[in-house]
Amino acid sequence: MQELLNRHISVDYIRNISERIGHAFVGTGEATGIGHAHGKAILIGEHTVVHGAPAIAIPLPAMPVRAVARPYLPDTDSDVTSDKSFGFVAGLADTKFSPSGPRVAVEEALRQWGLGAHPVRITVDCDIPFARGLGSSAAITSAAVRAVADLYGRRLDTAALYDFVQCGEQIAHGRASGVDARAVLATGPIWFYQGAARAVTTELDAALVIADTGMPGVTERAVTGVSRLADRDPVFIQRLVDHASGLVHVAANDLAAGDAESLGHTMSDFQRILVSLGVSTPSIDLLVSTALGAGAFGAKLTGAGMGGCVVALTSTATAGAVSRALRRVDALRTWTVDTRGRHLSTWPASTLGHGGRQ
Ligand code: PMV
Secondary structure, eight states: OOOHIIIIIHHHHHHHHHHHHOOOOOOOOOEEEEEEEEEEOOOOOOTTTTTOOOOEEEEEEEEEEEEEEEOOOTTOOOOOOOSSSEEEEEEEOOOOOOOOOOHHHHHHHHTTTTTTTOEEEEEEEESOOTTTTSSSHHHHHHHHHHHHHHHHHHOOHHHHHHHHHHHHHHHHHSSSHHHHHHHHOSSEEEEETTTEEEEEEOOOOOOOEEEEEEEOHHHHHHHHHHHHHHOOHHHHHHHHHHHHHHHHHHHHHHHTTTOHHHHHHHHHHHHHHHHHHHHHHHHHHHHHHHHHHHSSSSEEEEEEEEEEEEEEETTTTTHHHHHHHHTTTTTEEEEEEEOOEEEEESSSSTTSOOOOOO
C-alpha cells in the first residue's frame, strides 16, 4: 500500500496538500515512477526504412531497461554511474549538459503535461549494450517517459509515447524512421512502414545469432552519410529503396511460410544493399562471412552499422556452432534468440554489460 501511495498518487497529492496549506511544492524525494522497455534487432530494412521502405524488427525482451523518475531535489541528488546504470536530470532551465535524446523527450512530455516547472531526476538501469544497433537510445527514452508518466499519474497512450520518443530519436539519429521507437515496446516481431507498426506472424523454427563486433556504431553519422548519398544521387538511392522494399516483402512471406533458407538468402541480399550504402565495415564483413561459413542461412549487420552487431539466421541445431565460430574470429559476445525474439542463450553467460573496443 505504501508503495502504491509512493508510486501513484503522492506527487500530485502532496502538491495539492502543500498548495492548500500555503507551502510551495518542493517534492518529497520519496515519490517515484517506474517505466520499462527493451532492446530490439532489425531483421531487415535498416536505413532504407528512413527513405520510405518497410522494415521488420524483433523485440529483445532479454535486454530490459528500467527507468525510475523522482522529483529533482537540488543538492541532494547524486548520480551513481556504472557500465549499465546512470542518471540524468530533465526540466532544469539552466543546464551545462548538451541535450540528449532521453532528456529532450522527457522535457517535451513535462511541457505538454503542464509540468515544465517540475524538473525530474531519472535513474536508468540498462541491459542493452550502448551504441551497438540494439535500440538502447529508443528504449531508454521510452522507459524514461513512461517513468515520468507513472510518477505524475499522466495517461500515456501508444501514440503519445511514440511522439515523445521520436522527439528524442531525432537527436540520436538525425533523422529517425520510428522503427526503433515501435520495436522497443513490441511484444513480438513487427512490420514497420511509415510510422505505423503491425504484428508479423511467424512460426519459423529457427534461431537468430546476434554477434557484437565490439566497435561502437554511431547511428547519427551512418544515417547522415546515407542521407548525403541520397542528396547526391537520388536515382541510385531510389533504386536501392525499391529493391529493399521488395526484399522486405519477401522476408515477411518467408517468415509466414516458415522458410528459413529463403529468409537467409533475403537477409544476405539485404546486406549487399547495406554494403553499397557504405555502412558495413571490415569487422562486420568478417562476422557475416564467418556466420555463412559456419552454416548460417544468411547474415547481415543489424541497426545503423559502421560498428555494432551482426545478425545471422541459423537452424536451432547450428546456432551453437555459428556462435562459436563468431567468437573464434573475435566477436565480443553473442546472443541467441528465436525468431520471435525470445532468449535462447548468451555468451559469455553474464554478457549484458557494455564493454567494447575503440
Ligand atoms: O542503430 P540503431 O539501433 O539506432 O538503428 C537505426 C536504424 C536506422 O534505420 C539506421 C535508422 C532509423 O531511424 O530507422
